[in-house]
Amino acid sequence: MIIYFSATGNCKYVAKRLSEAMGQETVFIPDCMNRDGWAFEDEAIGIISPTYFWGLPSMVKEFLSRASFHTDYLFFVSTYGTTTGASGKMADRAIRGKKIDAYYSVRMADTWTPIFDLSTPEKVAKFTEKTEEEIGDLIEKVRNRYHNDRMSPGVPAAVVDLIAQPMYNAFVRKTSNLHVDDSCIGCGLCERKCPVKAIEMRNKKPVWVREKCVMCLGCLHRCPKFAIQYGNGMTKAHGQFTNPNVKV
Numbered sequence: 650m651i652i653y654f655s656a657t658g659n660c661k662y663v664a665k666r667l668s669e670a671m672g673q674e675t676v677f678i679p680d681c682m683n684r685d686g687w688a689f690e691d692e693a694i695g696i697i698s699p700t701y702f703w704g705l706p707s708m709v710k711e712f713l714s715r716a717s718f719h720t721d722y723l724f725f726v727s728t729y730g731t732t733t734g735a736s737g738k739m740a741d742r743a744i745r746g747k748k749i750d751a752y753y754s755v756r757m758a759d760t761w762t763p764i765f766d767l768s769t770p771e772k773v774a775k776f777t778e779k780t781e782e783e784i785g786d787l788i789e790k791v792r793n794r795y796h797n798d799r800m801s802p803g804v805p806a807a808v809v810d811l812i813a814q815p816m817y818n819a820f821v822r823k824t825s826n827l828h829v830d831d832s833c834i835g836c837g838l839c840e841r842k843c844p845v846k847a848i849e850m851r852n853k854k855p856v857w858v859r860e861k862c863v864m865c866l867g868c869l870h871r872c873p874k875f876a877i878q879y880g881n882g883m884t885k886a887h888g889q890f891t892n893p894n895v896k897v
């Protein structure tokens with residue numbers, strides 16, 4: 650069983666590749682959040698998450714801390730653009746009663762476009778040079794039930810606990826950072842796809858109705874008119890990105 654979170658398709662693509670190679674079903678974490686049963690059982694279970702602020706998206710952290718996994722082989726995959734930080738350590742801390750048997754990472758386009766520039770295929774390619782090789786290696790190692798005890802590349806968890814995750818939770822996740830411009834055509838896609846239902850359409854324009862969201866930037870990257878931007882003024886120049894191999 651492959652369990653994943655994905656906003657812009659990178660993790661969805663890794664989940665797809667693994668599920669095709671292993672003949673395993675995929676489970677999308679946002680689809681689980683409102684269901685009663687949080688127990689997952691299979692011979693092998695893989696959890697795939699993007700790295701957010703050197704840690705985990707808030708929804709993934711919540712899911713891992715509430716779910717239980719019954720399996721002979723539990724593996725955790727972080728996709729990332731610059732470093733996985735302490736995402737593996739955070740997954741290990743969040744999961745109760747079961748040790749992670751192997752940690753994997755796959756470098757993909759960095760969708761944190763308030764900083765990173767994905768405005769041309771050449772700029773995207775700088776992140777994705779080794780993506781296919783790393784996915785192939787991941788599949789091979791999972792098939793062979795490879796074991797290790799930490800995620801690479803990484804930074805000390807203390808740095809993440811002290812700086813990166815408090816910043817993500819206190820400032821970055823605030824929906825007041827997101828705004829819509831006049832090019833919006835009122836299609837409602839952003840409202841339909843938001844994994845935490847943080848957007849409502851009012852007078853044919855998106856309005857953020859929750860103070861905090863996951864800040865997955867899915868609404869920004871998926872908008873057909875690129876009408877949604879993040880507050881620091883850089884996202885328009887840095888372009889939109891969704892993984893070309895899957896539908897998001």
Ligand SMILES: Cc1cc2nc3c(=O)[nH]c(=O)nc-3n(C[C@H](O)[C@H](O)[C@H](O)COP(=O)(O)O)c2cc1C
Nearest residue numbers: 655656657658659660700702703729730731732760
């Ligand atoms: C809010 C946010 C924070 C991020 N923080 C990091 C980070 O700390 N390190 C990193 O390497 N990539 C970071 N990224 C990039 C994503 O982890 C990466 O692009 C991932 O593959 C996206 O997965 P998805 O397309 O399945 O949503 C961040 C992206 C977002 C939206």
Ligand code: SF4
Nearest residue numbers: 833834836837839872
């Ligand atoms: S997806 Fe874009 S164009 Fe469609 S309603 Fe949302 S902001 Fe407007």
Ligand code: SF4
Nearest residue numbers: 843862863865866868
């Ligand atoms: S409002 Fe946008 S950034 Fe926030 S969770 Fe929803 S889709 Fe993601």
